[in-house]
Amino acid sequence: MADNFDTRSNRSWYSRNRQKIAPWIFLAPALIFFTVYVVAPIFQSLWISLYEWNGISEAKWVGLDNYVELFDDRRFYISLENNIIWLVLYMLAVPAGLFVALFLNQTIMGMRFYKSLFFFPFVISQVVVGLIFSWFYNPSFGAVGIIWEYFGAVPPSILGDERFVTYGIIFAGLWPQVAYCMILYLTGLNNVSQDQVEAGRLDGAKGWKMLRYVVLPQLWPATFLAIIVTVIGALRSFDMIAIMTQGGPYGTSNVLSYFMYETALSEYGFRMGYGSAIAVMLFVIMLFFISYFLWVMYKDEKGER
Amino acid sequence: MIKRSIIALITSAAFVSTAFAGTLVINFDDPNPAPKAGFEAAVAAFEAANPDINVTVNINDREAHKTAIRNFLSANAPDITSWYPGNRMGPFVDAGQFEDISDLWASDENLSSNFEAIKPTMTRDGKQWGVPYTYYQWGVYYRADVYADNGLTEPATWDELLANCDTLKANGITPFTIGTKYLWTAAGVFDYLNLRTNGYDVHNALTAGEIKYTDDRIKATFANWETMLERCSFIDNHATMSWQEAIPPFASGDAAMYVMGNFAVAAFKDAGLTDDQIGYFPFPEITPGMPRAEEAPADAFFIPSGAKNKEDARKFLSFIARPEIQAAWNKTIGQLPPNSKSAINTDDKFIVEGFATVSTAAGLAQFYDRDAPAEMAKGGMEGFQEFMIKPERLEDILKRLDKIQDRVYK
Secondary structure: OHHHHHHHHOOOHHHHOHHHHHHHHHHHHHHHHHHHHHHHHHHHHHHHOOEEOOOOOOOEEOOOHHHHHHOOOHHHHHHHHHHHHHHHHHOOHHHHHHHHHHHHOOOOOOHHHHHHHHHHHHHOOHHHHHHHHHHHHOOOOOHHHHHHHHOOOOOOOHHHOOOOHHHHHHHHHHHHHHHHHHHHHHHHHHOOOHHHHHHHHHOOOOHHHHHHHHHHHHOHHHHHHHHHHHHHHHHOOOHHHHHHOOOOOOOOOOOHHHHHHHHHHOOOOOOHHHHHHHHHHHHHHHHHHHHHHHHHHHHHHHOOO | OHHHHHHHHHHHHHHHHHHOOOEEEEEEOOOOHHHHHHHHHHHHHHHHHOOOOEEEEEEOOHHHHHHHHHHHHHHOOOOEEEEOOHHHHHHHHHOOOEOOOHHHHHHOHHHHHOOOOOHHHHEEOOEEOEEEEEEOOEEEEEEHHHHHHOOOOOOOEHHHHHHHHHHHHHOOOEEEOOOOOOOHHHHHHHHHHHHHHHHHHHHHHHHOOOOOOOOHHHHHHHHHHHHHHHHOOEOOOHHHOOOOOOHHHHHHOOEEEEEEEOOHHHHHHHOOOOHHHEEEEOOOEOOOOOOOEEEOOEEEEEOEOOOOOHHHHHHHHHHHOOHHHHHHHHHHHOOEOOOOOOOOOOOOHHHHHHHHHHHOOOEEEOOHHHHOOHHHHHHHHHHHHHHHHOHHHHHHHHHHHHHHHHHHOO
16 A cells, blocks of 8 residues: 555656657657758848858858848849749649549549549659750750741740740649649549539539539638649749759749759859848748648638638 | 677778878869779879879769869868869868968979969969869861861951851851850850950959940950851850750751860760861951960869878879870870970870960960859859840840949959
8 A cells, every 4th residue: 555655656757747748759850850950940041141151261241231132133033023923823733733633533444544644744853844845845856846847937945035934934834733733633522522512413503603612612622732732832943943944044034942042052153141031032922821821721720711 | 709890890990091191082073984084094193103192082073073062171171172273263262271382383393384374373362272184275166068068268367257157157057056055155255255356454354353344345345246146146046055955056067166165076076077077266366466365274183271181182283293194184085284395195186276276375264154253254144145145135234244243343
């Protein structure tokens, strides 16, 4: 009896608080890595953006000079404008993905095969997509050149002309992005309740009305996810630009992420402070979207929608 | 027992790698067959001459080397590293990461007397920082057979070049090919036009930030470039092509000339051209009587200030400055030895012509992106590319370059 009592009072602090501690132990690895590799670098970038630093010499404190320069830099505005074009046009991936998903969501022989064909561009590397499209656009030996010449027209140099280049890259980027959205919608369509579709049918809904009022509301989670990944994909569009144009011709297809890389890390760059200032601007833009998404998710979870 | 012997093995291995004072670590930046063979032969010769020194070699890809050097110089410095002279060595010299080897340049029998032409580009703050092992000429490479078919001869003056272009265009041939996707090829054309229009001193003053881009002399260079764009067209869509992708029109005879460095000859031959089909001439004279300066970028070796074995590193640098070593090395890689006493490969007609061109030049430029600071070079080269596509924007481009210049050189 006394023995028992003794052990209980001697139970360690750990065993007494096990219930409270356990979640933190499980969270610890993720928290530590998230802090070291995500949170800390954000503040580090903020800090470096106040310096002029080439990565090897002494860093020089310049205060807000990098930002003053950035707001007077034509390349910054070109990149920002291109980022906006990216954001707007990249959104086409969402309805296009929905359309393809609806089209593929039927039971025909060999449907799995067709689905995998549509999914294919998402599986291959963005670098490969970029390469394929730069050949495709090549006015002398690419498909574009051959088609234009067949009709007796002079083929445009899509990647060499400042008017077309950004649209050309976005179009290439849409190819895998549509596939991604399609997959999200295909899984979403699996969960569409057949009862509600039946009920809708009995009430005389079909075609557009069925889609708009019965199917789409049930696809909201998939749509939300598709919008998030597309916004983020548009803002971090980097590989395509690096492969297809390197921001050229003369910087007209630059976006903030590539501009940042070019300034901070490329052969003619190593202006760490200025590059960090660009990174901070990109972060602010992303933060705007991320906060919105978090807010929507929060409201969803509270069931206020 | 096994555990103990493993520990013994590890400690002895660690011991071996630090034990001999005569270990020399060299980082080199070109894994391509010919440059690698040339470098390794020089290292083998050095080891044969210095049996007590054990050389360890790390060969990295050129682009990877450009990034890695920023880490290894401070974190884990080799005893010798390859790098580039001119403004490219500037950041490392200024940060105190390269060893001052002016003493070697003063005392070494080769460096003190046979490197006069290239010495200025190895000099910063009045001191020398590296030893060049190779350099190569730039100029105009042309299709000798296409020239012959059209009854043309090598032009010596600007007017002759423009006249040749007129004939070529009349016969449906694009005079010049170029690929400006990676920008630097356009800088080669600009350098030559500026060197021929204004001469070496003005060109140097421009890349040193002492002359504005809106200066009338620089505008004259661009006026000549505009003439060249009109009368000697460059191939279409050059902004989407790398320099290699611009070779097929040259190989097929659709384009007749290419402003390039000598390294391109190997690529021309890979594209199916023979020695007889390719010719070389120095970029023609524009301003009559202007002393002829040439583009001749050099590659060099440097001692990091963090090197452990600086004594043997100096021995190696002195060794590779020898005429016979430079001769053998450059024969392998098909380039020119910077040591003026060194023999050149007389079987290679491009080397013979190139040597005649650079050895008689009034000045040697290192190339726009090595003569100008990195940020200026990037902005400048983008401006050149834009000008080649939209010449009507010249005023705007030059003002923009002035703005970059104001900031970079402040």
